[in-house]
Amino acid sequence: MGISFPNSARSFDDRSRCVRFTGYDGMFEIKFYLATEVLACEESHRNASASDYLTSFDALRPRILKAATSAYSKARSSTIMLDLTHFC
Numbered sequence: 885m886g887i888s889f890p891n892s893a894r895s896f897d898d899r900s901r902c903v904r905f906t907g908y909d910g911m912f913e914i915k916f917y918l919a920t921e922v923l924a925c926e927e928s929h930r931n932a933s934a935s936d937y938l939t940s941f942d943a944l945r946p947r948i949l950k951a952a953t954s955a956y957s958k959a960r961s962s963t964i965m966l967d968l969t970h971f972c
Contacts, residue, residue: 896934
């Protein structure tokens with residue numbers, strides 16, 4: 885069974901400076917952490933707020949989920965950190 889993302893919930897973790905979201909491989913929950921550097925590529929996002937990052941995440945959701953699926957297929961870990969290397 886492959887990974888799916890039935891829950892569109894996401895949250896901003898200010899301490900870790902990332903956006904958290906989850907995927908599921910069958911009954912197993914996979915935690916994803918997206919580095920804000922991915923969302924801050926534009927100059928206008930250099931001093932972005934949590935709300936700005938979540939809005940950017942929503943706009944890029946298809947691309948982010950594609951990168952998350954690829955990263956999970958390689959790592960098969962219950963926790964995956966996505967950074968710029970996953971988007972090049």
